[in-house]
Amino acid sequence: SKILYNNQIIGRKNMIDIEDRGYQFGDGIYEVIGVYNGTPLMLDDHMERLARSAKEVRLTLPSTINELKNKLVQLVAANDLNEGIIYMQITRGTAARWHEFPKNEVPPVTIAYTRAEERMTAVEDQGAAAVLAEDIRWLRCDIKTLNLLPNVLAKQKAVEHQAIEAILHRGNTVTEASASNVFIVKNGELYTHPANNFILNGITRKKVLQLSKGLNLKVNETTYSVDDLLKADEVFITATKLDIVPILKIDDQIIGFGVPGEITKQILQAFRSLYERDNPN
Numbered sequence: 001s002k003i004l005y006n007n008q009i010i011g012r013k014n015m016i017d018i019e020d021r022g023y024q025f026g027d028g029i030y031e032v033i034g035v036y037n038g039t040p041l042m043l044d045d046h047m048e049r050l051a052r053s054a055k056e057v058r059l060t061l062p063s064t065i066n067e068l069k070n071k072l073v074q075l076v077a078a079n080d081l082n083e084g085i086i087y088m089q090i091t092r093g094t095a096a097r098w099h100e101f102p103k104n105e106v107p108p109v110t111i112a113y114t115r116a117e118e119r120m121t122a123v124e125d126q127g128a129a130a131v132l133a134e135d136i137r138w139l140r141c142d143i144k145t146l147n148l149l150p151n152v153l154a155k156q157k158a159v160e161h162q163a164i165e166a167i168l169h170r171g172n173t174v175t176e177a178s179a180s181n182v183f184i185v186k187n188g189e190l191y192t193h194p195a196n197n198f199i200l201n202g203i204t205r206k207k208v209l210q211l212s213k214g215l216n217l218k219v220n221e222t223t224y225s226v227d228d229l230l231k232a233d234e235v236f237i238t239a240t241k242l243d244i245v246p247i248l249k250i251d252d253q254i255i256g257f258g259v260p261g262e263i264t265k266q267i268l269q270a271f272r273s274l275y276e277r278d279n280p281n
């Protein structure tokens with residue numbers, strides 16, 4: 001398969017230096033973009049978020065957002081990808097290992113590759129279990145950086161409990177999950193943590209907010225407690241390519257009736273129509 005390496009689309013081989021700052025410090029940013037029917041979904045939103053992440057960690061992007069976008073579209077075509085994801089990361093480049101930024105500016109290292117993946121239709125329709133885990137991350141979870149060790153540990157806990165996700169809480173407040181955002185439904189209204197420094201502002205989350213408006217569903221971007229989560233009528237998670245997955249059980253607690261809820265199903269249906277109609281926006 002082909003990869004994007006800085007400005008070129010070339011064959012995949014080992015070309016990352018041991019002193020790449022991404023490798024040594026997690027000093028870089030990334031995006032994961034879903035590809036449906038050969039088309040990257042919500043690419044503009046992902047690129048906008050990438051630019052924001054870059055700005056927040058003071059990393060200068062190697063080219064304009066439009067150039068990066070074009071390269072990603074070229075990469076999808078070069079790999080003939082129909083269903084799957086694009087992974088893209090940009091690090092602060094390669095330099096002698098000192099924590100501070102390199103003195104003489106070095107060019108960032110950009111890589112992107114694609115991975116074919118089946119749609120998660122079955123789990124979206126049937127739902128899955130989750131576990132709870134303390135949110136031990138730093139205070140800038142809004143930046144999509146390469147530092148994912150707390151997320152890795154939380155997800156591993158989930159997998160060891162036959163669960164799809166670890167839902168994170170800071171003290172009593174539910175933030176998000178290890179690699180997805182969390183919504184609850186109570187008395188016909190949706191609740192999700194506000195998009196501040198404690199969560200990643202998911203592109204799927206943003207789309208669900210839009211779709212909910214269209215469905216005349218009230219969404220409250222407010223914090224809610226672990227108790228609210230466990231007593232919710234419905235719970236679902238959102239993320240790229242996972243789309244919307246109903247959560248039917250959290251630790252030992254059955255959520256609602258233990259089956260995917262009506263509001264969750266409505267939103268899932270609306271989300272699917274975005275790419276089933278081949279509409280990339």
Ligand code: PMP
Pocket residue numbers: 032151176177178179180181199200201202203204205238239240
């Ligand atoms: N929160 C975290 C911590 C994530 O890593 C992700 C992405 N996997 C999300 C939320 C969901 O974001 P998106 O919908 O943009 O994929």
